[in-house]
Amino acid sequence: MTVQLGFIKSDPTTVPAQMTCEICPGLELNICQAASQAEWAVSDAALIPVQQSDHFALARRIVCREEDLHDSVPVICGGWAASIATLSDSSRQILSFLLPGDIVPTTLLSEPRERYLVEAITDVRYRIFKRSELKAAVFKQMDLLEKFLKAWAEEKSRSDQLIVDLGRRTADERIARLILNLAERLAKRGMAGGEPVELDFPLRQRHVADATGLTPVHVSKVLSEFRRSGLIRISERSLTILDLKGFRRIANMR
Amino acid sequence: MTVQLGFIKSDPTTVPAQMTCEICPGLELNICQAASQAEWAVSDAALIPVQQSDHFALARRIVCREEDLHDSVPVICGGWAASIATLSDSSRQILSFLLPGDIVPTTLLSEPRERYLVEAITDVRYRIFKRSELKAAVFKQMDLLEKFLKAWAEEKSRSDQLIVDLGRRTADERIARLILNLAERLAKRGMAGGEPVELDFPLRQRHVADATGLTPVHVSKVLSEFRRSGLIRISERSLTILDLKGFRRIANMR
DNA sequence: CGCTTCATTGATCAATCTCAACTCGCGTGG
DNA sequence: CCACGCGAGTTGAGATTGATCAATGAAGCG
Numbered sequence: 315m316t317v318q319l320g321f322i323k324s325d326p327t328t329v330p331a332q333m334t335c336e337i338c339p340g341l342e343l344n345i346c347q348a349a350s351q352a353e354w355a356v357s358d359a360a361l362i363p364v365q366q367s368d369h370f371a372l373a374r375r376i377v378c379r380e381e382d383l384h385d386s387v388p389v390i391c392g393g394w395a396a397s398i399a400t401l402s403d404s405s406r407q408i409l410s411f412l413l414p415g416d417i418v419p420t421t422l423l424s425e426p427r428e429r430y431l432v433e434a435i436t437d438v439r440y441r442i443f444k445r446s447e448l449k450a451a452v453f454k455q456m457d458l459l460e461k462f463l464k465a466w467a468e469e470k471s472r473s474d475q476l477i478v479d480l481g482r483r484t485a486d487e488r489i490a491r492l493i494l495n496l497a498e499r500l501a502k503r504g505m506a507g508g509e510p511v512e513l514d515f516p517l518r519q520r521h522v523a524d525a526t527g528l529t530p531v532h533v534s535k536v537l538s539e540f541r542r543s544g545l546i547r548i549s550e551r552s553l554t555i556l557d558l559k560g561f562r563r564i565a566n567m568r
Numbered sequence: 569m570t571v572q573l574g575f576i577k578s579d580p581t582t583v584p585a586q587m588t589c590e591i592c593p594g595l596e597l598n599i600c601q602a603a604s605q606a607e608w609a610v611s612d613a614a615l616i617p618v619q620q621s622d623h624f625a626l627a628r629r630i631v632c633r634e635e636d637l638h639d640s641v642p643v644i645c646g647g648w649a650a651s652i653a654t655l656s657d658s659s660r661q662i663l664s665f666l667l668p669g670d671i672v673p674t675t676l677l678s679e680p681r682e683r684y685l686v687e688a689i690t691d692v693r694y695r696i697f698k699r700s701e702l703k704a705a706v707f708k709q710m711d712l713l714e715k716f717l718k719a720w721a722e723e724k725s726r727s728d729q730l731i732v733d734l735g736r737r738t739a740d741e742r743i744a745r746l747i748l749n750l751a752e753r754l755a756k757r758g759m760a761g762g763e764p765v766e767l768d769f770p771l772r773q774r775h776v777a778d779a780t781g782l783t784p785v786h787v788s789k790v791l792s793e794f795r796r797s798g799l800i801r802i803s804e805r806s807l808t809i810l811d812l813k814g815f816r817r818i819a820n821m822r
Numbered sequence: 823c824g825c826t827t828c829a830t831t832g833a834t835c836a837a838t839c840t841c842a843a844c845t846c847g848c849g850t851g852g
Numbered sequence: 853c854c855a856c857g858c859g860a861g862t863t864g865a866g867a868t869t870g871a872t873c874a875a876t877g878a879a880g881c882g
Contacts, residue, residue, distance in 0.1 A: 399732045403822040407735040409728050419724075428732055453710070466720065473727050474663050478653045478682055480734035481661040481781030485838070519861065527735030529839055534861060568657040739870065773829065786870055788829055 371434040393438035399428040408525035488526040490565035515553035631686040642672040647692035653682040662779035742780040744819035769807035
């Protein structure tokens, strides 16, 4: 079995919890750290114990289902995952990709019209917080709350973005934008960059299709066309944007 | 000029602020009331003054732009509005319809990739809160914060829903679902119901098109087909769902 | 009245899907 | 060690959905 842990190569079971958390990409919202600090901050008064437990999911396996999210809040520590809505005919729509440091869709505790679930794309290491405890901690710590609000705003902004893409953009545009967005998010985590830009790209074309509302077949054609015109190169689960300017033009046109 | 104020027929200028707020449809999140109560609750201590000012926008006019939302939080009191993203080729995507009691997209204070704005569909009466004050009030009042969180969760849930619709559903399904969703939201406010279900429907076909990622022309064809097969009836800015069961079938299939 | 916006309808076009065949790499079990 | 099956990707042909273009009519408004 190939282990694709994104940027973290170490065996998660050998690393103590606090350690892994500290390697966690420095994100605006680094919950693990934030929560530990919260615990730390009040540990003298022994007020808010924020428990967290480590977990692991193999690629292509389900990390959690909607019902699991009622009392637990998972956070991705390593690897890629996706939150997915599945329709009754088994077609799927990816709502968002979850990268290391991302908190699993925060608000998934509403009435479920469709089936939501979180699926591991690569092998994934994650950590589960108790919702009630996390909430309590957040409410007591103003700055933690602020962080959450900011993360929320960003999450919402991305989903608005996706709505526009799905509603008003062509296949080429959607795919190019998806790649650029991922590159940007990865860059923030120090997991992409360079000249030309290069990034881990563990997605199957099926994932791209599910995220862009297209068909795997069509995704293949579009990506081939991108490759043929020298915009990108894909190999070994890694993607290079050869012509960033041209690629941006395709993504933003209109 | 016809005034279509949804369910509120009174001239807003003649009604004192507190009055209008009390007529406001009883919603999970009734900010006007909640905020006034917050003010009330601490008025003895004179701690959190939550100011609010009344405003009015004619149909088809802009209620506010993205940059306005940095320090102010508008709440719809009467009428319908829409929050819209516009692309550079002037095509538009409606992110959500705003009905009385709705708070204008809460998190629109992030980096703007597209141009967002809020546009009045009917004449709209709304109220503006100072963001900083509202925030302070919310942070001090646990239950207010809870209300906000719930409202956000719902907002997020709806936008996830929309993502699935735009990504994976046909024109027929999208349009039927839009109508059913609106009916449901209106029913919660006591603004729709009956047997057969009837609701105010001030939307132009252009709005439906902008919300579903379709063309006005195609919307017209689909709606005509719906009418022809006896599913719905539209007249006088009012819509009746004649065959709720059949309509639901069209909306949910797959 | 004459303008403008909105809706309807038909004809044609284009983007994307569907179906199908084929390849490649990989893991498994005989 | 090899045959096999499976999942992923590629490619082409044809079908479908919805877009585009264009003409027309109806309604609201100054």
